[in-house]
Amino acid sequence: MEAYAARHHVPIINERGRRAFLDIVQQERPHRVLEIGTAIGYSTLLLLLHGAADVTVTTLELSEERAQLAKGFWARAGLLGRVDLRTGNAGDILTELTGPYDFVFIDAAKGQYVDYFHKIQPLLAPRCTILADNVLFRGYVLGPERAPRRYRTIVKRLRAYITLVNHTPGFSTEILERGDGLAVTRRK
Numbered sequence: 510m511e512a513y514a515a516r517h518h519v520p521i522i523n524e525r526g527r528r529a530f531l532d533i534v535q536q537e538r539p540h541r542v543l544e545i546g547t548a549i550g551y552s553t554l555l556l557l558l559h560g561a562a563d564v565t566v567t568t569l570e571l572s573e574e575r576a577q578l579a580k581g582f583w584a585r586a587g588l589l590g591r592v593d594l595r596t597g598n599a600g601d602i603l604t605e606l607t608g609p610y611d612f613v614f615i616d617a618a619k620g621q622y623v624d625y626f627h628k629i630q631p632l633l634a635p636r637c638t639i640l641a642d643n644v645l646f647r648g649y650v651l652g653p654e655r656a657p658r659r660y661r662t663i664v665k666r667l668r669a670y671i672t673l674v675n676h677t678p679g680f681s682t683e684i685l686e687r688g689d690g691l692a693v694t695r696r697k
């Protein structure tokens with residue numbers, strides 16, 4: 510899957526971010542996972558392999574082509590039966606889900622993280638962890654360097670996400686600088 514992603518320029522969680530991601534998954538050992546942004550199913554597979562013994566994953570992906578590839582990889586791993594894959598716009602699908610989920614991995618449209626965070630609220634289990642990838646976006650979100658014009662909206666929206674999770678009552682957030690930056694938000 511790593512070779513496929515590299516060859517076809519599919520953005521999967523990068524090597525340094527992956528280690529941090531795995532540390533958290535292994536620490537939490539989630540049972541019911543919601544993943545926003547499947548791509549070819551690489552992080553889904555990590556969640557299935559390192560979550561609790563009974564882990565299931567609901568995962569959302571816009572691209573039908575990537576979703577089909579993901580299914581093929583999960584089938585080869587014998588884990589297709591543990592995944593509920595929904596194709597379409599995550600912002601719409603989130604309003605149709607029921608939950609509860611004890612772990613959410615946000616890794617789709619970076620400009621939509623604030624919207625995703627609001628929409629997952631009714632879906633969260635009392636004890637839950639929300640992990641958001643790429644929140645430091647190449648160092649521009651909290652770093653001193655001004656982002657190139659084409660990235661400014663994304664950077665602004667990721668800053669808004671960090672502010673939101675830091676100020677939402679009942680949650681605490683830690684920003685990990687590994688990979689492209691991971692925000693780990695837990696219900697207190």
Ligand SMILES: C[S@@+](CC[C@H](N)C(=O)[O-])C[C@H]1O[C@@H](n2cnc3c(N)ncnc32)[C@H](O)[C@@H]1O
Nearest residue numbers: 521522546548551552570571598599616617618
């Ligand atoms: C960074 S990739 C996900 C990588 C995957 N989580 C992994 O680490 O293996 C982001 C994915 O989100 C999908 N995506 C982007 N916008 C989306 C949207 N509005 N709704 C659903 N999926 C979306 C993209 O097609 C892309 O495959």
